[in-house]
Amino acid sequence: MAVLRLVLGDQLSDGLSALEGLEPGVDTVLMAEVRDEATYVRHHKQKIALTFAAMRNHAERLAARGVRVRYVRIDDPDNSGSITGELDRVLEGGGYDRVVATECGEWRLAEHLAGFAEGARLPVEIREDRRFLCSHDRFRRWASGKSQLRMEFFYREMRRETGLLMDGAQPEGGRWNYDAENRKKLPRGVTPPARLRTPPNATTRVAIADVERLFGDHFGSLEAFGWPTTAAEAEAVLAHFLEVILPSFGDWQDAMAENQPWMWHGLISTSLNLGLLDPLDVCRRAEAVYRAGRAPLNAVEGFIRQILGWREFVRGIYWLKAPEYRVRNFLDADRALPWFYWSGETDMACVADAVKTTRDNAYAHHIQRLMVTGNLALLLGVHPDAVDDWYMAVYADAYEWVEMPNTRGMALFADGGIVGSKPYAASGAYIDRMSDYCGGCRYDVKSKSGDAACPFNRLYWGFLERNRGRLRDNVRLAMPYRTLDGFGEARRAALAAEAEACRTLLGATPRD
Ligand SMILES: Cc1cc2nc3c(=O)[nH]c(=O)nc-3n(C[C@H](O)[C@H](O)[C@H](O)COP(=O)(O)OP(=O)(O)OC[C@H]3O[C@@H](n4cnc5c(N)ncnc54)[C@H](O)[C@@H]3O)c2cc1C
Ligand code: SF4
DSSP, X not given: OEEEEEOOTTOOOTTOGXXXXXXXXXXXXXXXXXXXXXXXXXXXXXXXHXXXXXXXXXXXXXXXXXXXXXXXXXXXXXXXSSHHHHHHHHHHTOOEEEEEEEOOSSHHHHHHHHHHHHHOSSOXXXXXXXXXXSOHHHHHHHHTTOSSOOHHHHXXXXXXXXXXXXXXXXXXXXXXXXGGGSOOOOOTTOOXXXXXXXOOOHHHHHHHHHHHHHXXXXXXXXXXXXXXXXXXXXXXXXXXXIIIIXXXXXXXXXXXXXXXXXXXXXXXXXXXXXXXXXXXXXXXXXXXXXXXXXXXXXXXXXXXXXXXXXXXXXXHHHHHXXXXXXXXXXXXXXXXXXXXXXXXXXXXXXHHXXXXXXXXXXXXXXHIIIIIIIHHHHHHTBXXXXXXXXXXXXXXXXXXXXXXXXXXXXXXXXXSSSSOSSOOOOOHHHHHHHOSTGGGOSSBTTOOSSTTBOHHHHHHHHXXXXXXXXXXXXXXXXXXXXXXXXXXXXXXXXXXXXXXXXXXXXXXXXXX
């Protein structure tokens, strides 16, 4: 009897566990574009187009290899709208003796699938997703008994385990982490190299048109769509990055520049998250570039740490703490998300640029996400649910397992210090140091109060004052709190009032 094999939209890897043992011509692969997944958050149009296009391209490739694929398009009149509904529809016809799937990346869908498996009349086997470098069990064992879970120590263990950038038992070059060398500001006159973007192939063009027709009212524009939608296209983007961009990745990793959305970043998160690239292979190839003397250690270590360290670490945290992680709000943040997060209509040059690239490209690089839009939401005290919804809705690489620990944990400190040891709160001075935004901004980055002052400055001390009870004992904040305490009571009250006025001015009003 035949096996029905489920392949989800972010499981587009040849080596997927659900496909192990597949008998072409006997088994059937089920792939379905469903409304539940496209709309449980109102995803950016490019995210939906990318997913549908990559799924369709993958299905065509499987079919060309003789695999029977049951592919359900979003506009199929009989489409039930959900993954479990589509499973029911196939199974109604009979002819299968079991269902095989790979575990879902997101808790919500994993719950649905577990419910389906419980009620199904035939065996449902849910296999581990082996495309990650650290299994759930492995992460649980690492976390067990630790009072604090720090990415740096997890990362070192992963280095030892994979042998990546190791010199025997020691880290290559004698240090585990070269972050201190990766915080350079972009000098005047240095511009990022041109990037390889992928012109949509015929299948992708149809997916883009479908999304414009069916999800035209979602956020974002499809015009500049340039994401790889096949493994071959993803490989071309990676190869270009490794040879041309990687050598300078470390130097400018934290830098920002107006109208420079890509800087020296990899542009590979969409491909990794869809399964078009394999994380271990990406890390090994980056290491090979270093070993061949074509990129320095600070660049390659910094890059590998993002994938082997951060990406695996946040996934581990998500599954260790879900579902309770999804409601964490350590700072009791309660404000609404200002409208300019969607419209981009703000005089804050740094925020306007971050929202513009987000709308046009469904992308902003890490420092824009963390230190511009994330930092501002933190300082304003926006409710984590609203911020989570925004990050899930606006990026082409958004999946809850990676988005949520980054947003709730790293950017908002809503998890109380699981992902990071302190909030990434910063005044305008940080953005001024790391970018060219402030020179052309209507606000004055040197000024601390009043309508003309940089809002990040107006908000910073008020944030610390407002959260004194929750953050005062954090050793990593001892210095700013000492400074704040030195201001005296009257000035502290004035700073709190300044921040409050700024919150209202920017539209971060109490949520209904
Ligand atoms: C608030 C916030 C929300 C985020 N939401 C997402 C998300 O929904 N999906 C997502 O993939 N990443 C998310 N990130 C992490 C990171 O910003 C993106 O992975 C990165 O910007 C993708 O662009 P790139 O491929 O050019 O990355 P590069 O800078 O070139 O980094 C290389 C790769 O490392 C991995 N990586 C880097 N930083 C992180 C990180 N902090 N966590 C996990 N992986 C990382 C990514 O796979 C990335 O492709 C978020 C970060 C923040 C601060
Ligand atoms: S002055 Fe403030 S708001 Fe304007 S660009 Fe600089 S940091 Fe951003």
